[in-house]
Amino acid sequence: MTQLLHKANRLLGNALLAWMVVTPCGVAAAAAAQDHPLLSGMPGYTIESRKHIDFGTLPDAGLMYCAPSKKCDATNPGFSAEGKLIAEGEVTVIRYETQGAGGTLPVARSYEAAIRSIGGRKVTWSEGHEGTQIFLIEKDARRTWVVLENYFKSNYRLTYIEEKPMQQVVTANQMANAIRQQGYATLYIVFPNNSAAIQPDAKPAINEIVALLATDKSLRLSVEGHTDNVGSASANKKLSQDRAASVVKALIEAKVDSSRLQAKGWGGEAPIADNRNEEGRAKNRRVELVKLK
Known part of the structure; x- marks a missing residue:
């Protein structure tokens, strides 16, 4: 994971890092220590809430369609034939907020660039910068879905679904x-x-x-x-x-x-x-x- 983060830092460059920092280690702030290891929050934003469950799926039940053909079952893992994100695994939900100017466009562009730099791709149908965007990162035979909910200038939410099976063996x-x-x-x-x-x-x-x-x-x-x-x-x-x-x-x-x-x-x-x-x-x-x- 650390290698992924170092790579993200190199590729994003100083201009992007002015908006978003993908930090490999050594973060001093207490709030930053609660970021997901894959991505940090935007500068000027703090963690308002954080939830983690060992096994689950997207907490909200709304339909999420992927691009470009909507044939999500064939082209993008983790989606039903109808286009709903049904991926399962370790789930982390982090909500960020700011008291400053904020803005949906810099949030969308920064995360899209950061995720692309570590080998991820955007799989949502919507191409706008506001609303819900879904990304898929496939690395070392493991998939991670990142759901960015970005509706308001003052806050946004990231949901990480790290693929793994629910373990339960009854004797x-x-x-x-x-x-x-x-x-x-x-x-x-x-x-x-x-x-x-x-x-x-x-x-x-x-x-x-x-x-x-x-x-x-x-x-x-x-x-x-x-x-x-x-x-x-x-x-x-x-x-x-x-x-x-x-x-x-x-x-x-x-x-x-x-x-x-x-x-x-x-x-x-x-x-x-x-x-x-x-x-x-x-x-x-x-x-x-x-x-x-």
Whole structure:
């Protein structure tokens, strides 16, 4: 990360640094110490609020369209087919404000230039300097989305989404206890956006399901996929069915008898949390192992 910041400093030049400083280290001010490591605040602005969560997505639910064709699912990672930013990972939200003159144009131009200098690109449809701009930085096989909300002269907000899967492995014993007590166990297996492909990160969870079935030879399971309510109901139902089928396929490849398994997709029909916020949507994107009679 430090190398990225040094590169940004070299390329921006003194004229741009008069508006924005991308600092690699050694910042003395207490407020600057709370900046995101990738980018600092504009000179003359202070941090009004800062929020960080280990795993989530864009806090606001508004649609964000990317450029130039709006085919966000094909051209820009992290977007749904409808053009909504649905990237997930470590989220940091920082709001800056100033008591001085401020201005939306210098904020927009400075961040756009700074992000471009470290290998990022602008992926929003809107080309204006006011409003919401989304940038994507891809470095060392890791993606970071930067959302700049720049509506007022006196303040702006930066949201960083650093791609990573939500880590959660439920042990075979925990699954067995849940199935015994309530008839099902809940797993959070991370899939790529709009995809049913099993990722290497899912292997520990698959191994625990295999261990569960090996321990109880009479157990038969319905592997049931669930989504949040983002996107169309029909697409979500198909996606959840495909994901459940992918888990079943992985279990069969691990030598589980196919007669002990079935796959079912519910889409967003059975939420367990509030879809109006990201915390709830993350809980709704799940796989349940339901005991078959």
